[in-house]
Each structure stands twice: as C-alpha cells, then as structure tokens.
Amino acid sequence: MSFIRFKKLVKEYNGIPAVKEIDLEIKEGEFVTFLGPSGCGKTTTLRCLSGLETPENGEIWVGDKCLFSKKEGINVPAGNRGLGLVFQNYALWPHMTVEQNIAFGLRKMKVPDNIKKEKIVNVLNAMGLQKFGYRYPHELSGGQQQRVALARMVVNEPGILLFDEPLSNLDAKLRMKLRSELKRLHRTLGATSIYVTHDQVEALALSDKIIVMKEGEIEQIGTPYEVYHEPVNIFVADFMGNPETNLLNGKIKTAGEQHYFVFDDDNESTILLSGRADGVSEGKEITINTRPEDIIINQTDDGGTFYVYSIQPMGSEMLIHIKSKKGGIDVIAKGPEDDYLAIKLEQNVLLKFKRGNIFDRKTGESVCSFKG
Amino acid sequence: MQLKQTALKLRNAKPEVLWGWLIALLLMFLVLTPVLVMVFKSFVFDANGPRMVRGAEEGAFTLFNWARTTTGELSGPLLYQPALNSLAIAVGMTAIALVIGSLFAWIVVRSDVPCKSFFSVVLIIPYIVPSWTVAMAWISIFKSEQYGGTPGFLNAVFGINPPQWLIFGYIPIVISLGVHYVPYFFIMMRGALANIDSRLEESAELLQASKLEIMMKITLPMVLPAIGAGFILTFSKGLGEFGTQAFLGLPIRYYTFSTRIYSALTNQLYGEGYVLALILIITTTFIVILNQMVIGTRKRYVTISGKGSVKKQIELGKWRMPMTVIIFAFIIIFVFGPLLLLGIQTVMETEGVYSLDNFTLHYWFGGSDPDIAMGQPGIFQNSVIMDAIWNSLRLAGATALISGVVGILIGYTVVKGRKTILAKLIENLTFAPYLIPGVAFGGIYLTMFAKNFGPIPSLYGTFALLVIVCIVKHLPFSSSAGITAMHQIDPSLEEVAVVHGIGWGTRFRKIIFPLAKGGVLSAMLLNFITTMRTLDLVILLVTPNTTLMTSVIFRYTQQGFLQHSYGVMLLIIFIVISGHLILSKIGGKVEL
Numbered sequence: 001m002s003f004i005r006f007k008k009l010v011k012e013y014n015g016i017p018a019v020k021e022i023d024l025e026i027k028e029g030e031f032v033t034f035l036g037p038s039g040c041g042k043t044t045t046l047r048c049l050s051g052l053e054t055p056e057n058g059e060i061w062v063g064d065k066c067l068f069s070k071k072e073g074i075n076v077p078a079g080n081r082g083l084g085l086v087f088q089n090y091a092l093w094p095h096m097t098v099e100q101n102i103a104f105g106l107r108k109m110k111v112p113d114n115i116k117k118e119k120i121v122n123v124l125n126a127m128g129l130q131k132f133g134y135r136y137p138h139e140l141s142g143g144q145q146q147r148v149a150l151a152r153m154v155v156n157e158p159g160i161l162l163f164d165e166p167l168s169n170l171d172a173k174l175r176m177k178l179r180s181e182l183k184r185l186h187r188t189l190g191a192t193s194i195y196v197t198h199d200q201v202e203a204l205a206l207s208d209k210i211i212v213m214k215e216g217e218i219e220q221i222g223t224p225y226e227v228y229h230e231p232v233n234i235f236v237a238d239f240m241g242n243p244e245t246n247l248l249n250g251k252i253k254t255a256g257e258q259h260y261f262v263f264d265d266d267n268e269s270t271i272l273l274s275g276r277a278d279g280v281s282e283g284k285e286i287t288i289n290t291r292p293e294d295i296i297i298n299q300t301d302d303g304g305t306f307y308v309y310s311i312q313p314m315g316s317e318m319l320i321h322i323k324s325k326k327g328g329i330d331v332i333a334k335g336p337e338d339d340y341l342a343i344k345l346e347q348n349v350l351l352k353f354k355r356g357n358i359f360d361r362k363t364g365e366s367v368c369s370f371k372g
Numbered sequence: 373m374q375l376k377q378t379a380l381k382l383r384n385a386k387p388e389v390l391w392g393w394l395i396a397l398l399l400m401f402l403v404l405t406p407v408l409v410m411v412f413k414s415f416v417f418d419a420n421g422p423r424m425v426r427g428a429e430e431g432a433f434t435l436f437n438w439a440r441t442t443t444g445e446l447s448g449p450l451l452y453q454p455a456l457n458s459l460a461i462a463v464g465m466t467a468i469a470l471v472i473g474s475l476f477a478w479i480v481v482r483s484d485v486p487c488k489s490f491f492s493v494v495l496i497i498p499y500i501v502p503s504w505t506v507a508m509a510w511i512s513i514f515k516s517e518q519y520g521g522t523p524g525f526l527n528a529v530f531g532i533n534p535p536q537w538l539i540f541g542y543i544p545i546v547i548s549l550g551v552h553y554v555p556y557f558f559i560m561m562r563g564a565l566a567n568i569d570s571r572l573e574e575s576a577e578l579l580q581a582s583k584l585e586i587m588m589k590i591t592l593p594m595v596l597p598a599i600g601a602g603f604i605l606t607f608s609k610g611l612g613e614f615g616t617q618a619f620l621g622l623p624i625r626y627y628t629f630s631t632r633i634y635s636a637l638t639n640q641l642y643g644e645g646y647v648l649a650l651i652l653i654i655t656t657t658f659i660v661i662l663n664q665m666v667i668g669t670r671k672r673y674v675t676i677s678g679k680g681s682v683k684k685q686i687e688l689g690k691w692r693m694p695m696t697v698i699i700f701a702f703i704i705i706f707v708f709g710p711l712l713l714l715g716i717q718t719v720m721e722t723e724g725v726y727s728l729d730n731f732t733l734h735y736w737f738g739g740s741d742p743d744i745a746m747g748q749p750g751i752f753q754n755s756v757i758m759d760a761i762w763n764s765l766r767l768a769g770a771t772a773l774i775s776g777v778v779g780i781l782i783g784y785t786v787v788k789g790r791k792t793i794l795a796k797l798i799e800n801l802t803f804a805p806y807l808i809p810g811v812a813f814g815g816i817y818l819t820m821f822a823k824n825f826g827p828i829p830s831l832y833g834t835f836a837l838l839v840i841v842c843i844v845k846h847l848p849f850s851s852s853a854g855i856t857a858m859h860q861i862d863p864s865l866e867e868v869a870v871v872h873g874i875g876w877g878t879r880f881r882k883i884i885f886p887l888a889k890g891g892v893l894s895a896m897l898l899n900f901i902t903t904m905r906t907l908d909l910v911i912l913l914v915t916p917n918t919t920l921m922t923s924v925i926f927r928y929t930q931q932g933f934l935q936h937s938y939g940v941m942l943l944i945i946f947i948v949i950s951g952h953l954i955l956s957k958i959g960g961k962v963e964l
Contacts, residue, residue: 052574079580091571095593104589105579156579 003028003192004049004160009058011044018044020216021058026194026209031186033195033203036213037239042196046162049194050085051078062160083160084153088168090145092137098124098148099133105156123151143174154189161186161193167202179205200240204228212236230357234364237289237357246290246331249361252280259370261288261353265328269305272352274372280358286367290356292319292334297349304348306331311345313337322349387876392785392794395778399801402844406816407653407808410646413819414438418642437643450632451648458629461545461617462610466603468550473557474599476699481565484685485696492562497707499555500952501945502905502922504615506548508941509710511619512717512934514539521932523724525713540624548616551706553606564598565591583686604663608656612809614908619929630811630908637815637912649812657807711945714938723934735935751939757924761943764921767835768903771842775850776896778843780888783854802851805844810908817841818912833915841913842903850895857891894955901951905944
C-alpha cells in the first residue's frame with residue numbers, strides 16, 4: 001500500500017524544468033533516498049513535498065489526503081502537512097538557545113507547559129544533548145548542531161521525516177557516526193523518511209529504497225542491492241561507482257561455453273567472463289560495467305596483453321591500476337591487501353571479470369548481467 | 373665598519389616599516405596635534421578675551437572659555453539649546469531613515485514588488501548627492517513672502533502662506549536629513565536581509581509559523597544587530613551635520629552644535645568655538661565606543677546564504693500595489709522632485725513666477741545684466757563660479773589620487789605588520805578623523821595654519837591646505853579601503869617574488885599594485901565624489917582665491933542669488949552621479 005504518491009509532478013524555475021513529470025510511490029515506514037548529482041531535481045522534489053515550493057503541475061498525496069493538486073487547486077500550507085525537515089546547514093535560529101529552538105515547534109501544541117518541558121527534556125536526552133539546552137547554536141560543534149536540528153524535527157512527532165543532505169557539512173568520521181544514529185532513529189520512530197543526498201555510500205548504507213535521479217527524471221528505483229548490482233543504464237552504473245567503476249567499450253565473443261569480452265580499440269586483449277552473458281548477440285556494440293572488486297587478476301609470465309601500471313595500498317585493501325600493453329585501455333581493480341601482496345609492478349597479468357553488467361552502447365540501457 | 377652595518381641594515385629593513393613610521397609621524401602631526409592645539413586654545417584667552425574680561429591678556433591661561441560655555445549666563449543659548457537641538461535632530465532623522473530604509477529594503481529584497489532593479493538604483497541617489505539637496509529644494513517650495521523673502525512654489529502657485537515652523541527649523545531639518553540617510557539603512561538592511569538564509573525562515577514555516585510570526589520571531593531578531601549598529605552610526609553622523617542645519621536653521625537663528633561652532637569660529641570667538649567642538653568630539657567618541665562595545669559583545673550571526681535554492685519571494689497580495697505606489701511616491705517627492713524643482717528654478721527669470729514668459733537661460737549662459745541678480749553673470753560666464761568649478765575638480769582629483777596612494781601604503785603596512793605596535797598606531801590614527809566633525813576639523817586647521825607652525829609656513833588661503841584637510845578627514849575611509857584591498861591579496865603571491873630575490877619596488881609595482889588596483893580605484897572615485905560635495909570641512913578654510921562649488925552655493929544662498937546656487941548645485945549633483953555611475957561600472961560600492 002503506497003503512502004506518499006507523486007503524480008506527474010512538474011516544477012520549473014523561470015521556465016527551466018527542474019522536475020519533469022515524476023510519478024513515484026513510497027510505502028509507509030520506508031526509508032527512501034533520492035540520489036543523484038547536483039541539479040538532478042532531488043532537493044526540488046523534496047521541497048515540493050514539504051510545501052516550500054509550489055509545483056507547476058501534478059499531484060501530491062499522503063495517505064488519502066491530497067496535499068497538492070494543480071487541477072483541483074489544492075495547496076496545503078507547509079506548516080499543515082505534518083512533516084519535519086532537516087537542512088544541510090541545519091538552519092538553527094542563531095538568536096535562540098537549543099531549548100528555544102526545539103520549543104518553537106511545540107508552541108502551538110495544546111498541552112500544559114510542564115508536558116512540553118518534559119518533551120524537550122526527553123528529546124534532549126535521546127539526542128545526547130542534555131548538557132546543551134542553554135547553549136546557542138554557534139557554541140556547539142557541527143555534530144551537536146546536527147543533533148539539535150534532528151531534535152527540533154522529531155519533537156513534534158511528524159508523520160514524515162525529510163532530510164536534505166543533512167550530513168554533507170560534517171567530516172567523514174562524524175558522518176559515519178551520525179549515519180548509524182539516523183538509522184537507529186528511523187527504526188525507533190518508524191516514520192516514513194525521505195533522504196536527499198549525492199553520496200552513493202550514504203544512500204546505500206541508509207536506504208530501504210534508492211531513487212536515482214538525473215536531470216529532473218527518475219532513472220531507477222530499487223533496493224540498494226539492485227541499484228548497485230543491477231543498474232538499469234550506464235548513468236546509474238557510473239554514478240554508483242566507488243571509487244570508480246570500469247566502463248569499457250567492446251563486444252562479446254563466444255568460444256564454446258565461455259564468453260569473452262573483446263575491446264574495440266585492441267582486439268588482441270580479451271577478458272574472460274565468469275558466468276554467462278546470454279542475450280547479447282555477437283558483434284553487438286556494448287559497454288561493459290565491472291566494479292574494481294569484481295576483477296580477478298592472474299599473474300602470467302608469457303602471453304597476457306595487460307601489465308600492472310601502479311599499485312596503491314590503502315590499508316585494508318589494495319588498488320591496482322592495469323593498462324594494456326598496446327595502450328589506450330585502463331582498468332582499475334581492487335581487493336583485500338593479502339590477496340594481492342604478490343603482485344609486482346610491470347608484471348604481465350591476465351584478467352577475468354567475476355561479475356558485471358552489459359549495456360547497449362547506443363541506448364545506454366541494460367542488456368543483461370553476468371555473475372560467476 | 374659601523375657605517376657599513378647600518379647601510380646593510382637599512383637595505384634589509386622592510387620598506388613598509390620605514391614608510392609606516394613616516395606615515396605614523398605625519399599622522400600624529402596632522403591628526404593628534406590639531407586636537408592638542410584645540411585643547412590648549414580652549415584654555416587660553418583668544419583675541420576677544422581682553423574685551424570680555426577685565427585685565428585678561430590674550431594667550432594667558434584661563435578657565436573662562438569653559439566656564440562661559442558650560443555654566444555661564446549664556447551657556448543656555450551657547451551650548452545646551454544647540455546641543456539639545458542636535459540630539460533631537462539626530463534622533464528624529466535616524467528614526468525616519470531607519471523606518472523607511474528598512475521597510476523599503478525588506479520590500480525590495482523579500483517581496484514580489486515590480487521594478488526592483490529600478491528601485492535599487494534610484495533609492496541610493498539621496499545618499500550620493502549632498503546632504504543638503506533636499507533642504508534647498510524644501511526652502512524653494514515652502515518659503516513665502518512672509519518668511520524668506522521671495523515666494524516659494526506653494527506661495528506663488530497656490531497662494532498658501534506656510535507657517536514658519538514648516539519652512540525653517542526642526543521639522544524640515546529632520547525630514548531633509550532623514551531622506552538623506554534613508555539609502556544608508558536601505559543598503560545596510562538590504563545586505564543584512566539578503567544574507568539571511570531563507571531556510572531559517574522555512575524551518576519556521578514548516579512548524580506552522582505565520583508570516584507575521586516568522587517576521588517578528590526569526591527575521592527581525594537576526595537583523596537587530598545590524599539595525600542597532602546603523603542607528604548608532606547614523607546618530608553620531610547626525611550630531612555633526614552642518615549644511616542642512618545651516619540652510620534651514622540659521623535664517624531663524626535655530627542653532628545646533630555644528631552651526632554654533634561655525635558661527636563662533638567665523639566671529640573669531642575661538643575659545644568658545646573650541647570648547648563646543650571638544651564637547652562634540654567627546655560626545656561622538658563616546659557614541660562610537662559604545663557602538664564598538666555593543667557590536668563587539670554581540671554574537672555575530674553567521675548566516676550561510678542559500679545553496680542553490682532560489683530565494684523565495686513573499687507574496688504581498690493586496691498590499692503589492694499600495695507598497696509599489698508608496699515607493700514610487702517617495703522617489704518622485706524626495707529624489708526626482710527636488711532635482712527637477714532646482715532645475716526649474718534656474719530657468720526662471722524672476723523667482724516664484726511659474727509661467728513660460730518667465731523662462732530664461734540667463735542664469736546659465738547670460739552675461740552681466742544690471743537688472744538681473746545685481747549684475748551677476750550666468751554660471752558659465754561667471755569667473756567666480758568657473759574658478760570654483762575648476763578648484764573643486766582640482767581639489768577632488770588631487771585628494772582622490774593622493775588618498776589612493778596613501779591608502780594602499782597604509783594598507784600594506786597594517787596588513788604586513790599585523791599586531792605590531794606600528795600597525796595598531798596607524799589604524800587608530802587613521803580612524804581618529806572620523807570622530808571629529810567636519811566644521812570642527814576645518815576650524816582647527818584654520819587656527820593651526822593661520823600662522824607659521826614650527827617649520828611649516830602659514831598655509832591659510834592656499835590650495836594645499838584644502839587638499840591636506842580633505843585627505844586627512846577622509847583617511848578613515850581610504851585606509852580601510854587599502855587594508856581591505858591588501859587583505860584580498862594572498863601573502864604567498866608576494867612571498868614567491870621575495871624567494872626569487874625580487875626587490876620591494878618591483879614587487880610593489882608588478883604584483884601588489886596590479887592586484888590591489890580595482891579596490892583602490894573605486895576608493896579613489898569615492899573620495900572624489902565625497903570631496904566634490906563637502907561643505908562643512910572646507911567652509912572655514914576657503915578664501916576668495918580658493919572658492920569651491922559648495923562654498924559658492926553657501927555664499928550665494930546667503931546673498932540671495934538663488935538661481936546661481938541651484939545651478940551650481942545641479943552641476944555638483946551631475947558630477948557626483950556620473951562619478952557614481954562610473955563607480956558601479958567598475959564594480960565599486962557606495963560607502964556607508
């Protein structure tokens with residue numbers, strides 16, 4: 001049963017479309033992430049739902065209540081939509097203490113003051129802010145400010161939680177910590193959450209469902225597993241890469257039961273695929289996507305058209321840059337350090353793709369996936 | 373041996389320290405000495421002393437000046453009444469400017485009124501033109517045959533005889549000055565409002581806050597520090613204002629601090645004048661220190677401007693048209709109205725006769741005619757006025773050029789020598805002239821340079837003295853422009869050159885100056901504009917050889933050659949507005 005529904009949502013800025021006829025359904029209690037590069041319309045979609053932006057066309061529904069409909073002329077004010085929003089820069093009011101910031105949301109609630117007080121104390125405790133109630137925002141660290149923003153949002157018990165890149169102003173360590181706190185928060189509150197980010201790691205770590213967007217349109221909706229391992233097109237495959245994925249142009253060749261990948265630029269360099277790439281006609285122009293961790297490197301003394309160009313140990317794993325001898329082809333592989341300790345610079349190697357996706361180069365759409 | 377070492381030391385010495393100390397010494401002489409001279413003179417009998425006190429000798433130590441001004445029989449009209457008037461004017465004009473300026477800024481920045489860019493440009497004009505522009509137009513509208521001699525617009529066209537309090541004194545002064553400072557608050561509040569992240573307001577909107585609630589509880593508290601600082605600074609400027617108060621106050625003997633000082637000094641009552649000037653300086657200093665304390669302790673709200681999100685405009689709904697009309701009305705009445713009226717006056721042969729028969733270009737181009745204006749030839753035929761125009765342009769040009777160079781040198785010294793005694797000394801010395809009102813500043817220079825001062829010959833009556841006084845008085849601005857320009861140059865850019873063994877002269881010419889050029893250029897242009905319209909600073913120092921456009925206006929107005937005054941006024945306005953247009957072309961901003 002879908003809870004939040006966007007129907008043909010359109011939003012333009014000065015005639016330039018930011019969101020193009022989006023249709024989307026989100027289930028109650030889900031943690032959903034809008035993921036995409038900047039300017040893809042993810043924040044705009046979120047702001048349309050919050051009521052801070054008025055769409056040009058379409059409908060927005062929550063449950064059986066219509067929040068916006070161009071046709072019916074309905075536009076529920078932001079304050080009456082029953083949702084909370086955390087901004088990237090937290091948007092804490094600088095002239096109010098932490099307590100006053102949190103209390104602002106409660107001022108309309110028709111409950112006695114002592115209950116309001118209790119709610120504030122509870123939320124401060126829950127966020128680990130009990131000592132900071134009388135501080136001003138500028139006296140807090142970035143992580144603490146973020147917690148205040150979360151506290152201000154949840155104290156009203158909104159039915160839907162919205163997050164607009166809430167972690168991007170924090171350093172890597174703190175981001176990791178707050179990520180797990182956010183996940184915990186979602187679990188305890190059970191409120192439907194929509195999270196906007198351009199960081200694919202964040203999206204993978206947090207979401208039940210990821211919605212990848214590009215230029216105002218939805219490219220793919222799926223679980224983190226689907227989006228990562230079964231991207232529907234080259235854009236999604238490329239965007240989900242971390243650090244970078246290998247997108248290589250070539251063709252598929254069949255030799256007996258085995259499928260090989262042959263490069264356009266260098267038809268002597270072939271790579272064995274583990275698993276079958278059925279559904280690709282021989283000679284079709286394709287782009288193959290294989291993530292660095294899905295490449296198997298075998299050392300060889302003779303033959304082999306690839307060699308090790310550089311090795312970068314990164315602690316837990318190793319990054320290996322491989323080039324073709326003829327030049328023009330670069331492949332990045334990644335694996336646990338122990339597996340690759342024996343690999344030497346300039347050494348000849350044979351490659352095997354353990355897993356990957358094949359895309360029609362003309363349309364950019366997925367043709368099939370293989371997995372060994 | 374020793375000589376060699378000294379020579380070596382000199383060569384390695386940082387040049388900025390060398391010229392820094394030179395500038396510091398010069399500043400001490402030009403800023404500190406005048407104040408000391410003034411303090412000293414306030415404690416001795418002036419030339420009038422023997423006439424007023426039996427047995428007094430000129431130059432002898434006395435408390436007479438202070439006693440006469442602060443506790444004597446005449447202390448009421450001398451000090452307390454003018455002081456009270458000044459305070460009342462400062463409060464009134466600041467209130468007007470604050471309310472109108474902030475309201476307009478909010479409307480232009482945050483609401484959906486039309487013609488925003490037009491408003492933004494035009495609403496700055498009252499601050500660019502001389503502060504007494506509205507005052508002059510005011511007189512020409514409201515004066516009547518009963519008060520002020522010739523009939524004004526209302527009197528001539530509608531036969532109305534406005535009461536005296538509407539022509540001269542408090543009400544017209546407060547309104548004229550208030551209008552002049554509207555752009556000050558407009559610019560400042562526009563900046564403050566534009567800096568508020570709209571997400572701070574959106575957060576409140578999501579929590580069911582109404583528009584009024586957001587305004588009162590979120591927006592207003594955040595711009596309050598800016599309002600407070602603006603209030604105090606405008607207030608302190610208002611205390612020292614001269615032109616408007618002279619035009620609209622002196623005819624009915626309505627005195628303020630600055631006009632009192634002016635009349636004391638022109639009547640050669642130096643003791644009295646300096647006591648008054650010192651009291652005014654102390655008051656202004658106190659207010660500025662208060663301002664520093666308020667701003668210093670106040671939490672500065674760091675607001676990050678909205679990333680990528682289009683700033684939302686608040687829909688005024690049924691208020692949209694009325695608000696637009698109000699702004700247009702303000703612009704027509706107080707910006708274009710005065711200019712148009714002054715223009716019309718200059719082509720009227722007989723003042724106050726609004727008919728086509730009365731049209732003449734005599735006041736612009738005519739030769740001497742004994743029937744018109746006692747034979748005063750038209751502006752472009754009038755050698756006095758033409759000299760004044762040349763002098764004004766020359767003065768403004770020289771001031772701008774020298775100030776620019778001095779500013780850049782000061783900026784370099786202060787930025788390079790951060791936290792050294794020299795840097796602090798220079799920063800404080802360059803700020804000091806800000807605290808001394810223009811009339812008082814001119815007054816001290818008058819006394820100091822009337823005779824030989826140490827090795828310096830008498831400079832009174834020379835063009836050089838005008839240049840010096842303008843440069844020194846504008847130092848706070850020139851040096852802060854220089855410091856800002858220097859701050860924007862990454863030190864490593866120069867350090868690279870140092871490592872390559874490039875001498876400081878080349879470094880300065882090839883690296884520092886080209887990089888600082890933009891900032892310094894706009895500072896120069898602003899200095900030019902400010903000098904063009906300055907009246908209070910130079911009014912006591914000009915002599916028949918060194919007449920300026922502003923002093924010509926002042927004298928001619930007093931002598932009743934109004935058409936000439938209005939014409940020269942228009943020329944000044946034309947020059948400063950052109951200067952401002954060039955300034956905005958090269959990316960400079962109006963100085964607050």
